[in-house]
Amino acid sequence: MAVRAVVVEADGGSRGNPGPAGYGAVVRDRASGEVLAERAEAIGTATNNVAEYRGLIAGLEAAAELGATEVDARMDSKLVVEQMCGRWQIKHPGLRPLAAQAAALVGRFAAVRFQWIPRERNRHADALANAAMDAAATGSAAGRPTRDAATKRAGTDPATTPASWEPRPSDTATRLILVRHGETEFTEQRRYSGRGDVPLSERGRAQARATGARVAALAPAAAAVVSSPLSRCTATARAIAGALRGTVPVRTVDDLIECDFGVWEARTFAEVRAGWQGELDAWLASTRVAPPDGESFTEVAARVARATDALVEAYPGETVVVVSHVSPIKLVLRDALAADDAFLHRLYLDAAGISVLDRWPDGGVAVRSVNDTAHLAAL
Known part of the structure; x- marks a missing residue:
């Protein structure tokens, strides 16, 4: 019927x-x-x-x-x-x-x-x-539900990208300059710092200024600066925007915010290990597991992918500076490198470190640098 x-x-x-x-x-x-x-x-x-x-x-x-x-x-x-x-x-x-x-x-x-x-x-x-x-x-067949006719396969996907060593034209790629915010007191104290709005420390503000100069050298005519809405990121983003050629306003994107660490927020790593041993082990073992009352890395990855997809769509062939946090940036790099989840625990990202990747309209990706901190050497 x-x-x-x-x-x-x-x-x-x-x-x-x-x-x-x-x-x-x-x-x-x-x-x-x-x-x-x-x-x-x-x-x-x-x-x-x-x-x-x-x-x-x-x-x-x-x-x-x-x-x-x-x-x-x-x-x-x-x-x-x-x-x-x-x-x-x-x-x-x-x-x-x-x-x-x-x-x-x-x-x-x-x-x-x-x-x-x-x-x-x-x-x-x-x-x-x-x-x-x-x-x-x-590589197995999808486990398709049988409550209706099977889904039709639609041939070759337009976004499928074959492996190739052939150089790609850089002027057709959207370049994402990924910047972790400068230091805060929580960074120095090795505390979980998620949704809490912890400001930059004095050293963090100096790092933001140095990062602004470095990004201006890499991309003096960047088309946009986007940031997590938390102040440690927006302050870093403003320092970068101020160093760029012309007037580049800072726009906040909610999906770039740090992972919600739930009840672990503001606690040291040692405190979490002592109080939530089982929950911590489960969280470390799977990106699908969230901290108590928090957010899983799988959820973070999905929203950050939405944000970066939108930037690639909006700024084809241009450079965008993305100021975010350690977890979102690690997840972007994991996906760009087609790495497994162990990558998240093996990659270290310094405060105010810079990573650069290119994304092409056909889905091609090239990671050009990871955690560049040369600009912080004099601090």
Whole structure:
């Protein structure tokens, strides 16, 4: 029997961005909330945004097969929602054919309404996407639910990037200059410093000034400076922006904030080891485990990937300075290098250290430097 009004919840992701990718989609009856269809698939190597679009397409296809006439499409990808609503331009050439495919599907319904929802309200589709990513990472077939017809595979992904030693033209890449904020009292005392707004110390302010001079030498005409909203980052970002050529305002991006360390916030590493031995061991063993009342690194990686994807989309061929914290920057570098989670514990990032990577429209990535601290030698 045809269903008149449905809700499509869709998600997608990549372990590496680009990396092993997959999507998930759920179709629900709008009145009862009953799950009518589920779709998920591993799609090989792709970016987060490509996987998100593929999830939307799969959900719309399932809704059409069910005979729906009205669709409420809900996603936690602001980029996809804004582009499908026509409020954001689609600059990434790899996304345009996917957006066109989704738009063609939209035309098959009497009405489609797009809505951004936070990730915690998209858990069903997120879980399907994560299972598909696990399958992509192991090279196995995706464990697709069987509540409806199997998802159709759509050929070669436009964001798949074959391995190559061939030099790429740097003028087509978006260069991200990743800067960890300067020191704070918590940095010096080796305390967990997450969402608490701890200001720069005197040494941290000197580091920020030195970092500004170094970034100005690397990219005097940077197009933008974006920052975590916490003051230790915004103060570092302002010092950098002030050293650049022309007027470059500092814009804050909430997704660049540090991991929420929950009840461990402001405690020393030794205090956490003494009071939460089991929880700490579990956290160190898996990026999916969160500190008590906190946030997992898997969650941090997802939101930071959204932020950097949006920057690559907004500033093609330009340089953007990103001022953030140790955990977000480590996760960006882990994904850029296609490393496993052990990388997070083996990489050290100094306060005010600089890392540089390039990202191309087809998903190509080149890491040019990691934790450059030469500018701090005289302090």
